[in-house]
Amino acid sequence: MPPSSTGTRPAAPSRRPALRKTIEQIEHETESHGLTRSLSAFQLTMLGIGSTIGAGIYVMTGTAAAEYAGPAILLSFLVAGLACLFTALSYGELASTMPVAGSAYSYAYVSLGETFAWAVGWLLLLEYGISCAGVASGFSGYATSLLHDLGVQVPAFLASSTLHSTVTADAVQIAAGPRLDLVGATAVCVVTGCLILGAQETARINAAIVVIKIGVLLLFVVFGLGAMHRANWTPFIPPHQGGFRFGVPGIFRAASVIFFAYVGFEAVSTASSEARNPRRDVPIGIVCALVVCTLVYLLVASVLIGVVSYTRLDVADPIAIAVDAIGQPWLAILIKLGAVIGLCSVLLGLLYGQTRIFFTMARDGLLPPAFCRLHPRWNTPWVGTILLGVLVAVATAVLPIDIISDLVSLGTASAFGIVCFTVIWQRNARPDMHRPFSVPGGGVRIGSLWIGIVPTLGIAFCVIMGAPLFVDMARALLLGNPVPMILLGGYTVTGIGCYLLYGRRHSALRRTHDTGL
Template identity: 30%
Template sequence: MNLLKRAFQRESVDGYLAKDSQMKRVLSTKDLIGLGVGTVIGSGIFILPGIEAAQHAGPAVAISFLLAALFSGMAGMAFAEFSSAMPVAGSAYSYGSVIYGELIGWLLGWSLIVEYFLAVSAISTGFAAYCNNLLKMFGIPLPKYLQAGPAAGGVINLIAVLLIVFVSLIIARGLNTSKKIENGAVYLKIIILVLFIVVGAFFVKGSNYVPFYPKEFRTGWLGLGGIGAATASIIFAFLGFDTIAAHAAEVKNPKKTMSRGILGTVVISATLYTLFAIVLTGMVNYKKLNVDDPAAFALQAVHQNQFSMVITVGALAGMFTAVLALVYASSRLAYSFGRDGLLPRGLGKISIKNKIPNRALVLAVVVESIFAGLVPLDTLAALINIGTLSAFMLISFGVLFLRRRKDLQHDGFKVPFYPVLPFLTGLISLFLILRLPHETLWMYAIWITLGIIWYFTYGIRHSSLNQK
């Protein structure tokens, strides 16, 4: 078999199911929605509506959230179909290996590393910033050298590292403990968001909605440049639903549960994001919202300071649940690579005691802690969007190939309006990728090149497919 043919050799679903059989199938629809909403309603809802309103769309940022949710829902249906047909760990990596071949599957997984690992680090850094501000309010600030890494004038971002380590200890106690804590924190976060929406609604001024879509943002095709730019930035906020697919090997009745969990996450998150943006831009003029804590700022602007602390608690809960869900997903991704031999096989071992991949969890925590504690993520964070969009594109197009596979028993959820909808979703993903900054595209090209080098120097020789 020549090298190129070998690189595009396909994995089998039965092989994945056999390897994943040691995992417990204990997750319900409620648990999946908890994981999904826990990730999607993270730091984004407390930051993005204000910044995107001020910089790109004005009050029309609510439309951007609806568009991002619509697109994410379209991509979410593709993930729901795949996870229903292939209830295995690894998400897009495993799906790509079955549909496109091992090399494309590996590069999809390599892209997800960027998405998951950097997202954990970025959100942990945001959590640390809120905590540091909270400590200052109580008169016990941390020394500056413990608030940032060397490149930002400090030594280490201590709180960001401690958060990731704490989350890993929760996950190490087993799936039941993790899901209880995740679900509880998600309920708290939703209650606080609803409280902001209800309280804020009493302070909405119609004049703040005029102009709804300011002239300075009406650029590009049909004047939609501002809304389009905000939508592209907001996609990052919806990365959570695809992390649900990473847990398909631990889900009860995946043919029904996976689609309900993914689509339920998109609907709940879209509703909360849109209502939050409408109320926020109605409370304060959009020009004043270019701040890191727009919700707390808006409450202070209408002299409701007593609720600012509540919003801070909600932001911390939101970022905590996002980190918990993403560390969980990133450890499952590392496990999948080890399971298949594309990374050292020790990562693919499942602990007999707690039925989780402990070694993969340790690797994820170490890498994410290094990024969060030592590396400034302003530039690297841009890679999160392109990793997400690449997975959206190939999985959406992949539905076209999945339906043609006669060897796959597929009687679960299916994307409606086939083949138009999955093809359209893939094209939109490609369009959004090409709209990203050139610097981001070059960095992603370098990352993909490194992934190809690793595959042909290590992965292809140690892959499980070589043993067949």
Template identity: 35%
Template sequence: AVGWSGYLNNGIQALFGAGLVETLLHGPWEMTSGGDTGIVNLPALAIVAALGVLLAKGAKISAQFNAVMVLVKVAAILLFLAVAIGHLEPSNWTPFIPAPVTDPNGATHFGWPGVLTGAATIFFAYIGFDAVSTAAEECENPQRDLPIGILGSLAVCTVLYIVVSGVLTGIVPYTELKTASPVASALLKVGEEWAAGLIAIGAIAGLTTVMLVLYFAITRILFAISRDGLLPPFFSHISERTKSPVRVIVTIGAIMCGLAGFLPLDRLAELTNIGTLGAFVVVCAGVITLRRTHPNMARGFRTPFGPVIPLLGIGFCLWLMASLRVETWQAFGVWLIAGLVVYFSYSMRHSKLAGGTTRPLA
């Protein structure tokens, strides 16, 4: 949502020559370009609220909206590549991996340590792929459709990420890309104002689809957790009119509004990444555990090569987590402790699945 806000402002600047009030684009822990303290990221709040309303109206409307936004996003990517290719400066790629630099706080930037930190920071770009599995109940043949959807989209998007990142750093030095909307900003720097405005619109569409998918996924995950009894039944309530878990949507939306409106982008990215990486560690460990505790369970999809892939997943996730800042680990620890308190005080005693009152998952 914070990145969406940045691209919205870039698009308005490119199209109308002036942007939004900067204090309403930053939270209180950020400074504007004029040296003022931010108040609240108002566009970020607005888009989260709007997506919450859209999700509350039902999955069908959300899916139709998402399909249109995906088309706009792909068109924007192709437009960027077509326009930017004529501004490539190979010298911007030299050195390809800059020498490491240590700042006054002791943190190391650039070099291979910087590559690792960068990988951990941009990991949120891959979060949406696992969210495909949350739509299993809507698939006609989930055993076939889910692996194809996850692996196929992962392959296509990885190629696009690499190409766009390479071209982006080829038209503008990487030192000038520290902004919430780097693609549009880079085009503005090379004099392609018209394209920057269109790209900003495409980026807005792209980020909107990402937010919509993740918002949808987290509401369905919490709904399923509540349905199992791990959370109070309040969160598993379904609206009779829209057939959506409106209570979960409103609760999650309120939390996201608070985070997006008041925290800076880099902190949000790291908090998101360490939480997701930690969840992936648990999932990989769960695959190994289920193989041993429920060897005869019917499985729609079976991870190949036994425990090798889950162990590699655990190793790589922990490796990326180790490169994040101490403050991020501290925040992660607080959330982890809060989750454990909820589990041991409520979830463990109310779980229907653990008590055998629901059917095993295939």
């Protein structure tokens, strides 16, 4: 926007939150990012699979089945997978037209403006950074169990988080103790070191881990098929017990819980600036990763429920419980080893995605420049990677997985909904833009407004995923348990404060706008 004729610009504070980047601006910035383009479509797919198959299937599936859905957890996976499919297709179109780093943050900067872009970036910290603490907690549980089987005893106070939560009928009780989860924190530090070495090296490590992880899960399926009991599937949908416990409401509540299991597939979009051919390879990587992960989830969950009654699965290592029921001790050790290795690949993918999002935000001035400072040899944002690694390691040592998983799912649903909206906005704002990949299904026109079927369904399913989470938080508040709302409110207030005190004052786009450059 040009400056006024007097050479100055009115403050117009009401217009400032709508400051947007153009697609051309983002593409120009991407060409000068300094990162190395080295990732192929196969490596991007493996990054998506590695980032996705982890704590969701190894930990949260058992909780969701035992507390909400029973054997109907399979329907919950389909609901959550369908929600992610619509979002994945929307991601595919945006990635083909805007092959840039930053994922949903960059897309929101184009469609909704800077303030919303910051909000999305803050939500993505939940989805990537904070969820890493949950993944690392799952790693700690399986690693400790594996070491126990091998005759190595890890003291409980070195493998448990400082805060511990106990779930009752109407409340979540939080207690603190003299303990630190150093096992999980150490895993985060090791993964952080791998990320500093570069995207290509990280991709090679991740690809090897994914092959091992998928192989071990398929081995569990093969041996578990012969140990399944038909009685464990009856009733398929347990009778409704009020609230979101079982019945049809339980299916959707469980879907919102295992939505946590899908948060990694979009990590592919954060790699756009390091993909060899992002317009073609990123959409392929996103969709292929989602399809493969959904199929693996359905297979593993089917066997898990068939081998062990869902009432016994509200534990930190439900697959290990099922393997013990199969009666193959060697398989138990192999499954736990696969879980430990597999969760490492999730940490790699999620931390990678978070560092690239913060890299983009720092280039925009919304975060300190340390997050976009590149290593002179490896061309990676090494200082930001170390800072994030330390943050996640501390969160792992202190926070238990179950008090952050709902926040992660809520943040993910919100970010996904904005991605779907961006497709609709871009189609109306830039209808003539070349789109190497377009969402299928077309759309309808209301006057001059184009409404896409796929992105609209994506928004609807994101609401379906997020609504039970928020309702449960509100219900807990009314019943005298303010902990979930305090966490949500505290995180929101912190994000607003960071933007007002730093991001807004240092925004590169805002400085350009104010000076008329």
